[in-house]
Amino acid sequence: MSKEAPVLQAKNLGIQFGGLKAVNNFDIEIGKSELVGLIGPNGAGKTTVFNLLTGVYQPTEGTFFLNGEKMNGKLTHQVVAAGIARTFQNIRLFKKLSVIENVKVAFNKNMKYSMVSAILRTRKFWKEEEEIDKKARELLALFHMEHLADNIAENLPYGQQRKLEIARALATDMKLLLLDEPAAGMNPTETGELLEAINLIREKFNISILLIEHDMSLVMNICERIVVIDYGEIIAKGTPEEVSKNPKVIAAYLGE
Amino acid sequence: MPKNKKVEYLINFVGILAVFGILVFFLDTGILGKQVNYIRGIVTIALLTIIMVTSLNLTTGFMGEFSLGHAGFMSIGAYSSSIVTLALADSNIPNMLLFIIAIIVGAVVTAIMGFLVGIPALRLKGDYLAIVTVAVAEIVRVAFCNFAITGGGKTLSGIKKLSDVHYVYVVMIICVVIMYMFIRSRFGRAVKAIREDYIAASSSGINVTNYKVMTFTISAMFAGVAGAIYAHYMTAMIPNTFSFMKSSEYLTMVILGGSGSFTGSIIGASVLSALPELLRDFASYRMLMYSVVLVLVMIFRPGGIFGTYEFSLIRVLKKVFGKNKGGADNE
Numbered sequence: 001m002s003k004e005a006p007v008l009q010a011k012n013l014g015i016q017f018g019g020l021k022a023v024n025n026f027d028i029e030i031g032k033s034e035l036v037g038l039i040g041p042n043g044a045g046k047t048t049v050f051n052l053l054t055g056v057y058q059p060t061e062g063t064f065f066l067n068g069e070k071m072n073g074k075l076t077h078q079v080v081a082a083g084i085a086r087t088f089q090n091i092r093l094f095k096k097l098s099v100i101e102n103v104k105v106a107f108n109k110n111m112k113y114s115m116v117s118a119i120l121r122t123r124k125f126w127k128e129e130e131e132i133d134k135k136a137r138e139l140l141a142l143f144h145m146e147h148l149a150d151n152i153a154e155n156l157p158y159g160q161q162r163k164l165e166i167a168r169a170l171a172t173d174m175k176l177l178l179l180d181e182p183a184a185g186m187n188p189t190e191t192g193e194l195l196e197a198i199n200l201i202r203e204k205f206n207i208s209i210l211l212i213e214h215d216m217s218l219v220m221n222i223c224e225r226i227v228v229i230d231y232g233e234i235i236a237k238g239t240p241e242e243v244s245k246n247p248k249v250i251a252a253y254l255g256e
Numbered sequence: 257m258p259k260n261k262k263v264e265y266l267i268n269f270v271g272i273l274a275v276f277g278i279l280v281f282f283l284d285t286g287i288l289g290k291q292v293n294y295i296r297g298i299v300t301i302a303l304l305t306i307i308m309v310t311s312l313n314l315t316t317g318f319m320g321e322f323s324l325g326h327a328g329f330m331s332i333g334a335y336s337s338s339i340v341t342l343a344l345a346d347s348n349i350p351n352m353l354l355f356i357i358a359i360i361v362g363a364v365v366t367a368i369m370g371f372l373v374g375i376p377a378l379r380l381k382g383d384y385l386a387i388v389t390v391a392v393a394e395i396v397r398v399a400f401c402n403f404a405i406t407g408g409g410k411t412l413s414g415i416k417k418l419s420d421v422h423y424v425y426v427v428m429i430i431c432v433v434i435m436y437m438f439i440r441s442r443f444g445r446a447v448k449a450i451r452e453d454y455i456a457a458s459s460s461g462i463n464v465t466n467y468k469v470m471t472f473t474i475s476a477m478f479a480g481v482a483g484a485i486y487a488h489y490m491t492a493m494i495p496n497t498f499s500f501m502k503s504s505e506y507l508t509m510v511i512l513g514g515s516g517s518f519t520g521s522i523i524g525a526s527v528l529s530a531l532p533e534l535l536r537d538f539a540s541y542r543m544l545m546y547s548v549v550l551v552l553v554m555i556f557r558p559g560g561i562f563g564t565y566e567f568s569l570i571r572v573l574k575k576v577f578g579k580n581k582g583g584a585d586n587e
Contacts, residue, residue, distance in 0.1 A: 092456035
């Protein structure tokens with residue numbers, strides 16, 4: 001792990017809903033192209049951490065930085081613009097739009113043609129649209145989905161929808177990808193494909209990933225480091241081996 | 257511009273001209289005899305209704321937010337443009353120029369109003385826009401009933417008759433094309449994404465509020481254009497014309513035609529605005545019929561008669577001439 005400014009650095013991050021501290025004292029550092037797992041029992045606050053990191057919730061305590069840039073107080077679309085993209089636990093695609101349009105929507109923030117340009121169909125419009133079309137198809141090809149480009153998103157099988165969601169997140173051109181239970185509801189073959197896809201995008205895009213997952217085989221397999229939270233607090237950190245032997249973690253999962 | 261697109265636009269342009277030709281043929285050659293003025297009136301109203309319904313479809317169909325006060329925006333366009341043309345009545349501006357001025361004034365004033373309404377209402381998620389637009393339309397109506405400059409509850413009359421059916425056709429085409437180009441661009445894509453899932457849209461880097469306000473402003477602007485045409489066709493009007501009933505009538509047309517379809521809006525608007533005129537004897541049953549038809553559509557075609565389908569002249573031509581190259585969608 002490099003010692004330059006980490007891609008993501010959260011310091012003392014916390015949020016309170018009324019009297020409930022959903023997340024408390026959350027510290028994390030993710031280096032360049034690192035893959036970190038975030039695990040914990042149900043209701044531990046994992047998704048809340050994601051919501052904090054993407055600006056859906058504003059933290060009531062602490063701060064977090066992306067490449068040294070302070071991200072507190074930014075709205076979701078500003079966080080995405082800065083370079084944090086995510087997928088959702090329960091897939092959120094633009095269901096009635098075609099597969100390729102789903103990806104193109106995420107390219108929108110890098111497109112520059114104006115409304116006048118769009119209405120008059122100027123050369124700039126065509127150039128950018130063609131460029132985006134090409135990029136979107138390339139991205140789909142990476143997931144072996146280019147032949148599905150014109151299908152309606154909601155008609156895709158479950159595994160493909162998951163992959164499309166990741167493709168869409170990649171289209172935002174981010175530095176940190178947050179994956180919220182990408183393998184949930186998948187069969188072993190689909191999980192295998194997903195694993196392949198994750199490895200591929202890490203190689204290709206050189207990005208950092210923070211992963212929430214319940215599928216332990218997946219987590220142990222691909223994560224370099226794991227952070228375990230329970231009741232909103234970090235109870236263990238370390239390599240997969242260290243974490244799996246940690247008595248606190250075993251207690252949290254199995255009870256004492 | 258890709259070459260096949262150029263051809264497509266050209267063919268569509270020819271199609272638009274052809275419809276214009278048919279219009280001229282029926283209205284200007286005296287083939288309809290004495291009834292021609294009456295028919296011309298129906299056509300004018302149908303054309304401006306197309307603008308109204310298409311613009312409402314932007315908000316309701318493509319953005320997925322209900323606007324129940326679209327007639328309110330129409331009245332803003334109607335009154336603001338009339339006030340200006342009444343003030344300019346004695347100057348020697350040619351009619352066509354005056355008509356253009358009226359439309360621009362109606363569009364700008366209504367767009368500003370739409371923007372001001374949209375900013376607070378669209379920051380919230382849910383049905384707030386519906387409530388706010390109902391309220392705004394009511395406020396506007398009551399205000400126009402009381403301002404001296406808008407006739408103060410009496411009929412505002414003496415407006416020049418500028419809405420010639422040919423001009424109105426051209427304006428309608430320009431309006432629909434602008435809205436169509438807007439939807440078929442990155443802006444429209446973002447707006448549709450927001451309709452599908454605003455959380456996912458903002459997580460894809462889309463500024464949800466901005467795009468919503470932008471779309472709503474455009475939607476209101478074209479309602480203003482339709483209002484300006486209406487005022488300069490009717491030459492006299494009272495604020496009560498633009499009541500809640502009028503708004504819901506337009507909404508009915510959007511839903512019947514198919515929310516999210518330009519084709520649906522255009523056909524819905526032309527049929528539903530011309531039908532009551534043609535079936536004059538049953539005019540009082542119109543609202544009753546609307547509700548029955550609406551219930552039937554809701555049961556059998558929840559997405560409206562056309563759903564999100566778009567008619568494509570290119571596709572039809574390809575079918576007719578048997579060239580199957582795989583069609584791109586176009587109006």
